[in-house]
Structures are given as C-alpha cells and as structure tokens.
Amino acid sequence: MSENIVNSKKNAGNYAADLVIDGNIVGLGTGSTVLYTMERLSYRIKEEGLMIKGVPTSYQTAVRARNLGIPLTTLDDFPKIDIAIDGADEVDSDFNLIKGRGAAQTRERCVAAAAKQFIVVVDESKLTKKLSAVVPVEVIPFALAVLCDKVKSLGGNAIVREGVKKDGPVITDNGQIEVDCDFGEIDNPESLETELNNIPGVLSCGIFTEFKEKTVVIAGNATGIEIL
Ligand SMILES: O=C(CO)[C@H](O)[C@H](O)COP(=O)(O)O
Numbered sequence: 001m002s003e004n005i006v007n008s009k010k011n012a013g014n015y016a017a018d019l020v021i022d023g024n025i026v027g028l029g030t031g032s033t034v035l036y037t038m039e040r041l042s043y044r045i046k047e048e049g050l051m052i053k054g055v056p057t058s059y060q061t062a063v064r065a066r067n068l069g070i071p072l073t074t075l076d077d078f079p080k081i082d083i084a085i086d087g088a089d090e091v092d093s094d095f096n097l098i099k100g101r102g103a104a105q106t107r108e109r110c111v112a113a114a115a116k117q118f119i120v121v122v123d124e125s126k127l128t129k130k131l132s133a134v135v136p137v138e139v140i141p142f143a144l145a146v147l148c149d150k151v152k153s154l155g156g157n158a159i160v161r162e163g164v165k166k167d168g169p170v171i172t173d174n175g176q177i178e179v180d181c182d183f184g185e186i187d188n189p190e191s192l193e194t195e196l197n198n199i200p201g202v203l204s205c206g207i208f209t210e211f212k213e214k215t216v217v218i219a220g221n222a223t224g225i226e227i228l
Contacts, residue, residue, distance in 0.1 A: 001032075003222075004222045005123050005125065007220070007222045007223075008123035008124060008125070008219075008220035008221050008222055009032055009033040009036055009121075009122075009123045009220055010036045010220070011220035011221065011222075011223075011224055011225050012033055012036075012121040012122060012123065012218045012219060012220030012225055013033050013034060013035070013036025013037040013039075013040065013121050013220070014036055014037070014040045015121075015218050015220070015225045016037045016085045016119045016121045016218055017036075017037045017038075017040035017041045017044065017085075018040070018044075019083065019085075019119060020041060020044075020050070020052060020083060020085075022050060022051050022052070023051060023052070023082075024052045024082040024083055025052070025053050025054075025055065025073065025078045025081040025082050025083075026041070026052050026053070026054050026055070026081070026082065026083055026084070026085065027054075027055050027057065027081055027083065027084025027085065027086065027111035027112065027114070027115050028054040028055060028056045028057060028061050028065055028070070028085065028111075029057050029061070029084065029085055029086025029087055029104075029108055029111075029121075030057050030058040030060060030061050030086070030087070030102045030104040030108060031086075031087040031101070031102050031104075032087070033087040033121045033122060033123065033220075034061070034085060034086060034087050034121060035064060036121075037085050037121060038054075038061075038064055038065060038068055038070060039068060041054075041068070041070055042068035042069055042070055045069060045070065046069065052070070052071070053071045053072065053073040053078075054070045054071065054072050054073070055072070055073055055074060055075060055078065055081055055084075055111055055114075056072060057086065057104050057107040057108045057110075057111050058102060058104040058107060058108075058173055059173045060102070060104075061104075075110060075111070075114055078114075079114060080114055080116070081111070081114050081115050081116070082115065082116055082117065083115055083116065083117045083118075083119060084111050084112050084114070084115035084117070084118050084119065085119045085121060086099070086108055086111070086112065086118070086119070086120060086121070087099070087120070087121055087122060088120050088122050088126055088208075089101050089126065089133050089206070090126055090128050090131050090132070090133040091120060091122055091126055091127050091128070091217055091219075091228075092127075092128055092129060092130055092131050092189070093127075093128075093129055094212065095120075095211075095212040095215050095217060095228075096131055096189040096190075096207065096208070096209045096212075097120065097131075097206075097207070097208040097209075098131055098133045098134075098135060098136075098206050098207060098208075099136075099206045099208055100135075100136030100137075100138075100178070100205075100206030101136070103136060103138065103161065103170055103172045103173075103178040104172075104173065105136055105138065105204050105205070105206040105208075106138050106172070106174060106203040106204040107173065107174075109204045109208065112208065112211050113210075113211070115214070116214065117214050117216065118211045118214050118215045118216070119215075119216050119218060120215060120216070120217045120218065121218050121220070122217065122218070122219055122220070123219070123220050123221070124219040124220065124221050124226070126219075127217075127219055127228075130185050130186065130187075131185075131186040131189055131207070132183075132184060132185045132186060134180045134181065134182050135156075135180070135181045135182075135183060135186075135192070135196070135205055135206050135207055136161070136178055136179070136180055136181075136205070136206040137151075137158075137178070137179045137180075137181055137196055137202055137204075137205045137206070138172050138174065138176050138177070138178055138179075138202070138203040138204055138205075139176060139177055139179055139199075139201050139202050139203065140176050140177070140201045140203070141176070141177050142201055143199065143200060143201020143202065144160070144177060144179070144201075146199060146200070146201060147179060147199055147201065147202060148179070150195070150196075150199050151179075151181045151183075151196075154183065154192065154195060155183060156181045156182055156183040157181070157182045158179050158180070158181045158182075159179065159180050159181075159182075160177060160178075160179050160180075161177075161178040161179065161180050174203060176203060181196070181205075186207075189207050189209050190209045192205075192207060193205060193207035193208070193209050193210075216228070
C-alpha cells in the first residue's frame with residue numbers, strides 16, 4: 001500500500017473516531033481504515049476517559065478491539081446503536097456502496113441497519129461515479145449452485161473466493177461461503193442488491209444502497225479529509 005493511501009485511510013479513520021461522544025454504542029466495521037478509527041478510539045478511551053462500547057462486525061475486529069482496550073457489547077444488548085463506522089470497497093456519487101472484501105458484509109449490514117448514523121471511511125481512491133467492483137455474496141453451501149446460476153442469468157460471473165493460507169473456499173465468520181460476483185459496471189445497484197439478497201440461501205450481498213439517508217462519507221486524502 002502506498003504511503004499516500006496509508007495516510008488517506010488514517011486521516012479518514014481518525015476523523016471518524018472524533019465524531020464519537022461519551023456514552024455512544026459504536027458499530028465497529030472491518031478492515032484497514034476502521035483499524036485507524038479503533039486505534040484513535042483506544043487513545044481517546046485511555047487519554048480522555050471516553051466511555052463507549054463497540055459492536056464488532058467480525059471476529060478480526062473483535063480481537064483488535066480487545067487488544068486495543070475497547071469495551072465490547074452485542075446487538076443482543078443494544079439492537080439500536082448510536083453510530084456505525086465502517087469502510088467500503090467502492091462508493092458512488094449517490095452513496096451506493098460495495099463492501100465485503102473482508103467477507104464481513106452480512107454482519108456489517110446488520111450493524112449499519114441498527115445504527116442511527118452510518119459513517120463510511122474510505123481513502124479517496126474508492127470514490128467512483130458508477131459501481132463496478134466485484135460484488136461479494138455470502139451464501140449457504142446448499143444454495144451455491146443456485147446463486148451461481150442466478151448471477152449468470154443477471155449477466156455476471158460468480159467465483160467462489162479461495163482461502164490464502166487454506167485450500168478451498170473462504171469460510172466466513174458465519175460458517176458460510178463467500179462468492180465474488182463480477183457484473184462489470186452496475187447500472188442499477190438497488191435492483192441488483194434486491195435480486196441478490198432475495199436468492200434463497202443468500203445471507204447478504206456486498207451492495208449497500210439503503211442507508212443513504214443516514215450516511216456520511218469521509219474521504220481521506222494524503223493531507224486531510226473531505227466530508228461528502
Ligand atoms: O467491507 C469490508 C470488509 O468486509 C471493508 O470495510 C472494506 O473492504 C474496506 O476495507 P479497507 O478499509 O481495508 O479498504
């Protein structure tokens with residue numbers, strides 16, 4: 001990762017952490033940008049006595065939060081939360097998102113849906129006019145072929161994500177399979193999201209179009225941030 005991208009992620013992540021106030025229940029997204037948010041929250045907890053609880057969106061985030069001394073809670077205890085901070089793989093000009101590079105989009109969707117405010121932290125290279133990144137989809141193995149068939153009928157190409165230090169498919173935190181679906185440029189993200197999420201056996205695809213009204217995008221650059 002270039003120094004520019006690292007600084008851009010850091011600037012966006014840090015800015016988002018400073019939006020959190022005492023008493024907040026905070027959705028903690030997954031990925032490298034949110035890690036900067038969590039590091040800054042950890043600093044604020046230790047140095048400023050900030051009192052918060054985090055709801056992690058993945059196993060990795062839970063481990064990182066524990067190591068950073070961020071107290072954790074669950075959606076069982078707080079079905080409604082104050083603010084969720086999460087990264088994205090692509091953000092279009094209407095605030096439609098593609099998420100799920102980390103295969104965490106199902107829990108990320110649950111946490112974003114539960115939040116009053118959804119803060120998306122990205123480096124500015126993630127901003128695009130039109131979504132065109134690969135769309136991750138989490139599916140139960142029983143429905144894998146059905147999903148692949150449906151993706152084909154929608155003009156896409158589905159590839160089961162392979163593990164890096166494991167042979168075979170990536171098994172998600174929910175014990176399911178992650179499938180990367182390439183549709184090229186996406187003309188209608190809302191309808192594609194609905195089509196994919198409605199396939200029986202799909203837990204969640206990585207297109208997020210329904211949180212626009214509560215979304216603030218913080219796009220980091222090498223020297224600062226832009227709020228969109
Ligand atoms: O959706 C995600 C994980 O499932 C991440 O939020 C997204 O991939 C962005 O990650 P990063 O901040 O590392 O670029």
